[in-house]
Amino acid sequence: MGDLLIKNALIGDTLRDVLIEGDTITRVEASLDVQAKKTIDAQGHCVIPGFVDAHSHLDKCLLNPIAPYVDGTGPEKGKLTREQKASFTEEDIYTRAKTMLERAVKAGTLIVRTNVDVDASVGLKGVHALLRLKEDFKDRLIIQVAALAQEGIYFDDQTQFLLEQALQAGVDVIGGHTIINNEGEPHIDFILGLAKQYEVPAEFHLDESGQRQHYLLPYVAQKTIELGLEGRVNGIHLCTMAALNETELAEALDHVKQAKMTVTIAPTAISTRQLAPVKALLNIGTPCAIGSDNARDFFNPLGSMDVRHPALVLSYVQRFFTKEENDAIVHMITAGGAQVLGVPYGIEVNAKANLTILAAKNSTEVLAYLDAPKAIIRYGQILS
Ligand SMILES: [Zn+2]
Structure with missing residues (x-):
């Protein structure tokens, strides 16, 4: 069982589910059917490390x-x-x-x-x-x-x-x-x-x-x-x-x-x-x-x-x-x-679990709407 599961994260141009255990990303797949202590549905919003x-x-x-x-x-x-x-x-x-x-x-x-x-x-x-x-x-x-x-x-x-x-x-x-x-x-x-x-x-x-x-x-x-x-x-x-x-x-x-x-x-x-x-x-x-x-x-x-x-x-x-x-x-x-x-960066297996769920579904919305992020996760911990 994972600690945190992010469903429907738009990473680049692709929808992915991301599983986090401790402070680390352990799985990134098209669809994950696993149990986690907490699940967040990103609903197709852009997800970046930060x-x-x-x-x-x-x-x-x-x-x-x-x-x-x-x-x-x-x-x-x-x-x-x-x-x-x-x-x-x-x-x-x-x-x-x-x-x-x-x-x-x-x-x-x-x-x-x-x-x-x-x-x-x-x-x-x-x-x-x-x-x-x-x-x-x-x-x-x-x-x-x-x-x-x-x-x-x-x-x-x-x-x-x-x-x-x-x-x-x-x-x-x-x-x-x-x-x-x-x-x-x-x-x-x-x-x-x-x-x-x-x-x-x-x-x-x-x-x-x-x-x-x-x-x-x-x-x-x-x-x-x-x-x-x-x-x-x-x-x-x-x-x-x-x-x-x-x-x-x-x-x-x-x-x-x-x-x-x-x-x-x-x-x-x-x-x-x-x-x-x-x-x-x-x-x-x-x-x-x-x-x-x-x-x-x-x-x-x-x-x-x-x-x-x-x-x-x-x-x-x-x-x-x-x-x-x-x-x-x-x-x-x-x-x-x-x-x-020169800093490693990416949402991939074994990377640190830094994820930011943006209130945007593409890069145009990232720039046009300066809305606060929907969720900020740092080293597996949900900050907001
Ligand atoms: Zn300067």
Whole structure:
């Protein structure tokens, strides 16, 4: 006898029954005639492990209620954030991030990657707070923590040392920001060097301004290949791609392909920049993910940590409107996103029993109706 039987689950395009014993999926078949302590009829609704939110800044979330939103340029918003960051404590980061992680759980999210600032002003407070949350949420969420050189590696004389300390403390990913203070190539060299030394994936806020003088994608790809890090480097934003002509764009796509880079799009950035051409990236087989990015702060006062919201923004901005295009967007916030983050993902025998029954019967409804999931099961336990 199983513990939990899910009947009539729409997995991909196929109706399946799923049997759970303990925290593990033990059977997935067209029809299961078995006894279980509890049975849920999914009634043909989409069932996924959970959503994947591939990019966020939870150490800086919920600043908007503390200090009101002021409109301005990206650098101006960065300055406002730096002013707030100087007074962060580990406990206040923990509390704000916890509030937004609880929203992510409710939205049906299973996997979250958050960047955390590391520099002399905040030290490792964010790293410690988010590593605690990773542990405290482990029965509900898979959290990856990326130590981010948000202010650059030359902004103060401690960041380089602190990034190594963050890696030694157990962060999952090392993160850089290619345009910050025009640090460019040496910044990229340093971050990729740490990725190689500590055997962790690297990611970059890459070409975020969208300006041509900040076009470092070719350099990142070249260094990635030189260091043998193909398949382990993720680019976030890649806004400058939107400014390239047809020939240059073809070259840019080739760089991404040769270095086996993955790409994370943060669609709410459209408020200040152009987005990378996602259809072109998907067409060459690039694993692509979507992230909430900022949540209730100076950059995005409306962020919710429900990754369907930025997914919907991308659908509108780049017109992902056909059934196949809706499928592609939902893939980016489910299996495709998990691939970018390197996390096993699927509803199959021996997988962990993480299932989310959506209030939708196809990917178009997933994006059109932002209804709460009908049921959330994590490691065999029914959360709601
Ligand atoms: Zn970001």
